[in-house]
Amino acid sequence: MSNPWDYHEDCIDSAARDMIRLGRRHRLGMPDGRRTWICRGCQVALRPSINAKVRIRRKVMYVTCLHCGRINRKGPEFKRDKND
Numbered sequence: 001m002s003n004p005w006d007y008h009e010d011c012i013d014s015a016a017r018d019m020i021r022l023g024r025r026h027r028l029g030m031p032d033g034r035r036t037w038i039c040r041g042c043q044v045a046l047r048p049s050i051n052a053k054v055r056i057r058r059k060v061m062y063v064t065c066l067h068c069g070r071i072n073r074k075g076p077e078f079k080r081d082k083n084d
């Protein structure tokens with residue numbers, strides 16, 4: 001999952017859903033650096049230029065899901081949003 005775009009689409013989407021499901025079941029957050037690449041709106045793996053737009057502004061990375069339009073942010077002030 002470190003390079004989601006290298007894998008087959010169906011494979012990553014199911015991997016993404018599994019990660020979310022496991023995370024919820026065991027009350028774990030996503031591993032840092034990976035959660036950004038899974039849309040929490042529609043639960044698919046996000047692939048830059050395929051189904052996601054990536055912007056970086058002031059050290060905050062904005063990953064916009066092109067399926068549901070949800071913006072998944074990653075940056076200094078979003079590192080530990082446990083209640084999300």
Ligand SMILES: [Zn+2]
Nearest residue numbers: 039042065068
């Ligand atoms: Zn989405």
